[in-house]
Amino acid sequence: MKGAALPIFGDAYLADTHHLTLEEHGAYFKLLLLAWRSPGCSLPDDDQRLARMLAIGPAKWAKLKPCVMAFWTLADGAWTQKRLSKERAWTDKKAASNSSSAKKRWGKQDIEKPRNEECERISERNAPPPPLSIPNGMGVPPVDTVKAIWDIGITLLTASGHEERAARSIVGRWRKEHGDGKTLAALIDCQAKSITSPVEWMAKVLSASSSAPSLLEQAHRYERAA
Numbered sequence: 346m347k348g349a350a351l352p353i354f355g356d357a358y359l360a361d362t363h364h365l366t367l368e369e370h371g372a373y374f375k376l377l378l379l380a381w382r383s384p385g386c387s388l389p390d391d392d393q394r395l396a397r398m399l400a401i402g403p404a405k406w407a408k409l410k411p412c413v414m415a416f417w418t419l420a421d422g423a424w425t426q427k428r429l430s431k432e433r434a435w436t437d438k439k440a441a442s443n444s445s446s447a448k449k450r451w452g453k454q455d456i457e458k459p460r461n462e463e464c465e466r467i468s469e470r471n472a473p474p475p476p477l478s479i480p481n482g483m484g485v486p487p488v489d490t491v492k493a494i495w496d497i498g499i500t501l502l503t504a505s506g507h508e509e510r511a512a513r514s515i516v517g518r519w520r521k522e523h524g525d526g527k528t529l530a531a532l533i534d535c536q537a538k539s540i541t542s543p544v545e546w547m548a549k550v551l552s553a554s555s556s557a558p559s560l561l562e563q564a565h566r567y568e569r570a571a
Contacts, residue, residue, distance in 0.1 A: 351381045352432050365412060372399055373413045377429055386433040387423040490525055497532045501543040515544060523551045 362370060379398055380388050388395060396406035417424040495516060502512035519528045531550045540546040 351378065352436075357428075361416070369409055369412050372401075372409050373416065375399060376413065376417075377426065380424075380426065380429060381433065385423060385425075386430055387425045388417070390419055390422045390424060490529055491520075494520060494525060494529050494532060497529075497536055501532065501535060501540075505541060505543055507544070519547065519551065527551060 362373065365373060376388060376395070376399070380386055388398075392406060392410070393403065395410075396403050399406065401409075414424065417426050495513075498516035498519070499509060499512045502515060503509055507515070516528075519531075523531075528551070531547055534550070535543050535546055
């Protein structure tokens, strides 16, 4: 049984094997390990194979066999050891129990997870959209407003063919020359109307309410230099 640890009860083992020589101890213990790793927790009734498994010659095995195999029982062409078979049965039962418990536990989590995700999706559908705060030019605008300007502005400009570096420069100029409030309001309107030439459209809208008629020209000049 590969992977499962063989439980060894030292006191019981020494009490049962106190009469064995050191060489007999080695042979017996190795056979216990080999049987534990076998599918049937047993050894073959084949002296040549047993000798090869112990890495000794047939003559040496013939000398060790009487004492070593006195702990084993021969039936149906296989040697079994009563205590070893008992521990193997207990280990198999414990492993099966642990596997069953793990499957039930993970199965329960798999059921609960879709339910939780479904509840979250329903909550998200029913929840009102977060309010968008557009400053009126008084004081310092909130950080979310600034982030919205960059996110919307860069998305619109890169989608229309501008490189990100140029897009950042253009958005920065809009903020500097027209303020965050007017810039964000114009960007939202531009996005809602699906404007395909956002630089020209933004320049026209922002220039209508400011004294910066050269914004479009500055943007084009920067793009040619970039």
